[in-house]
Amino acid sequence: MNTIEYKIYIDNVIRRVENARLKVSPHHIVKIVAISKYSTSDEIKKLYEIGQRAYGENKVQDLKTKAHELEDLPLEWHFVGNLQKNKINNLLDIHPTLFHALDSLELAQELQKKLEARNMTLDALLQINSAKEESKHGVMPELACGTYEQIKKECPNINLKGVMSIGAHSEDKGIIKKSFETTYAIYKQCDGATICSMGMSGDFELAIECGSNMIRLGSIMFNK
Numbered sequence: 001m002n003t004i005e006y007k008i009y010i011d012n013v014i015r016r017v018e019n020a021r022l023k024v025s026p027h028h029i030v031k032i033v034a035i036s037k038y039s040t041s042d043e044i045k046k047l048y049e050i051g052q053r054a055y056g057e058n059k060v061q062d063l064k065t066k067a068h069e070l071e072d073l074p075l076e077w078h079f080v081g082n083l084q085k086n087k088i089n090n091l092l093d094i095h096p097t098l099f100h101a102l103d104s105l106e107l108a109q110e111l112q113k114k115l116e117a118r119n120m121t122l123d124a125l126l127q128i129n130s131a132k133e134e135s136k137h138g139v140m141p142e143l144a145c146g147t148y149e150q151i152k153k154e155c156p157n158i159n160l161k162g163v164m165s166i167g168a169h170s171e172d173k174g175i176i177k178k179s180f181e182t183t184y185a186i187y188k189q190c191d192g193a194t195i196c197s198m199g200m201s202g203d204f205e206l207a208i209e210c211g212s213n214m215i216r217l218g219s220i221m222f223n224k
């Protein structure tokens with residue numbers, strides 16, 4: 001695709017986001033984070049040129065490499081992957097805009113120690129395992145509000161901004177919808193939460209209709 005074709009293609013993705021958000025309310029704003037994990041820095045540059053500013057990666061090393069290669073562009077970088085304790089310092093070195101996958105109190109406590117030592121803060125979302133899947137990270141729904149409050153109380157250098165979830169792995173739209181509704185209900189209960197990050201290339205319209213205000217689009221943004 002040349003630049004004009006790519007722009008038309010992305011306009012169509014944005015139109016789909018628009019249609020979904022308008023079903024919720026004209027005041028419901030949805031932010032797109034382009035997940036670039038399957039894409040090169042050159043491909044990110046092409047998407048930047050047609051207006052996309054927020055990008056996300058799921059591996060600390062890839063985030064570091066691409067943020068460095070593209071440091072001259074005014075991009076914001078999100079980290080959406082599972083964070084191992086031995087990678088915390090590498091992630092903090094990059095000063096990400098938002099960490100989407102804070103998935104336990106233990107990880108929060110480790111992060112808190114490192115943040116305190118560096119005298120810095122980190123914006124983060126609590127990851128919820130809404131469909132209670134073995135294969136997924138995140139806090140179980142019934143523990144989510146308690147964990148959210150505990151992190152807020154014990155980890156002053158973490159700014160919890162809301163919740164994140166990956167839709168249920170299912171062909172059944174009803175089951176996926178239920179997982180989004182579970183996440184949204186937790187989001188509504190968390191004190192001061194402003195970000196509900198859910199929805200990917202295959203299910204973002206459903207996620208938005210369930211109240212998502214931040215979608216993480218990988219393959220569809222890069223036409224893969």
Ligand SMILES: *Cc1c(COP(=O)(O)O)cnc(C)c1O
Pocket residue numbers: 035037058080081166200201202216217218219220
């Ligand atoms: C890869 C990834 C995405 C984007 O997935 P697509 O299906 O390509 O849109 C979103 N969120 C997380 C956490 C991911 O790892």
